[in-house]
Amino acid sequence: MIMLPQRGFSRRKLLQWSGLSGASLLLGGCGTNLLSNQVGQISEPLNQSLESLMLSQRPVPEYPVSAIEPDKLLINTFDLTPQIDPAQFSLTLDGDVNRPMQLSFADLQKLPLTSMVIQHVCVEGWAAIVQWGGVRLRDLIALAQPKPGVRYVYFQSADGYYESWDLASSLHPQTLMAYQKNGQPLSAENGAPLRLASPVKLGYKQSKWVTQITFVNQLMPMKGYWEDQGYEWFGGL
Ligand SMILES: Nc1nc2c(c(=O)[nH]1)N[C@H]1C(S)=C(S)[C@@H](COP(=O)(O)O)O[C@H]1N2
Numbered sequence: 001m002i003m004l005p006q007r008g009f010s011r012r013k014l015l016q017w018s019g020l021s022g023a024s025l026l027l028g029g030c031g032t033n034l035l036s037n038q039v040g041q042i043s044e045p046l047n048q049s050l051e052s053l054m055l056s057q058r059p060v061p062e063y064p065v066s067a068i069e070p071d072k073l074l075i076n077t078f079d080l081t082p083q084i085d086p087a088q089f090s091l092t093l094d095g096d097v098n099r100p101m102q103l104s105f106a107d108l109q110k111l112p113l114t115s116m117v118i119q120h121v122c123v124e125g126w127a128a129i130v131q132w133g134g135v136r137l138r139d140l141i142a143l144a145q146p147k148p149g150v151r152y153v154y155f156q157s158a159d160g161y162y163e164s165w166d167l168a169s170s171l172h173p174q175t176l177m178a179y180q181k182n183g184q185p186l187s188a189e190n191g192a193p194l195r196l197a198s199p200v201k202l203g204y205k206q207s208k209w210v211t212q213i214t215f216v217n218q219l220m221p222m223k224g225y226w227e228d229q230g231y232e233w234f235g236g237l
């Protein structure tokens with residue numbers, strides 16, 4: 001169970017800004033059956049603009065497992081750590097998509113697991129080589145099927161943190177919704193049950209405790225927890 005109330009933008013506000021009604025949310029909730037029918041369809045073609053964005057992605061070189069620096073990844077959390085029971089967890093995919101859905105943690109674990117060893121870089125002056133394991137965000141995007149106008153992706157977290165990413169970085173083959181760190185299940189402090197992990201973005205773009213991923217055509221006034229306090233939006237590495 002998610003113990004903290006969501007802060008940051010409310011779901012209603014997000015829907016207002018993105019010009020969506022609540023109706024698309026009601027279509028979610030059929031997660032498990034929907035997913036088991038669709039796991040085989042991840043390679044289904046996306047719309048053409050998504051396909052060409054995916055082809056433009058170049059993988060970032062990875063490190064060997066021997067390079068992992070287990071003690072160097074510092075916990076960086078702006079507020080309290082949510083304690084989320086994975087059995088109660090669900091991830092909502094919504095916004096301007098053909099197939100809004102909710103996925104349980106068990107659903108996510110049925111999807112292909114990708115593991116990578118990359119460097120995490122925090123703008124506060126530290127970095128760590130970490131192994132992350134999880135689901136490629138592009139696989140979730142392929143399930144939800146964004147409509148052609150979608151250009152940005154919003155991530156809402158259980159601690160009230162929020163982020164927005166460009167679609168290209170979200171489709172990068174090494175952008176993961178991770179549930180493992182250094183070969184172990186993610187700890188609560190590191191964002192369990194599900195967090196962003198990617199070698200193409202700075203640390204503050206990598207939301208922990210992600211509960212909702214929303215696809216939109218335009219950026220909204222709230223762009224990200226740190227961005228709205230002056231940090232650069234793209235946050236590329
Ligand atoms: N939900 C949430 N995600 C977050 C943060 C946060 O405070 N809340 N901090 C960010 C920052 S600044 C960094 S560097 C990384 C740190 O991840 P770690 O605590 O697992 O090392 O998480 C990012 N994701």
Ligand SMILES: [Mo]
Pocket residue numbers: 076121122123124203204
């Ligand atoms: Mo950070």
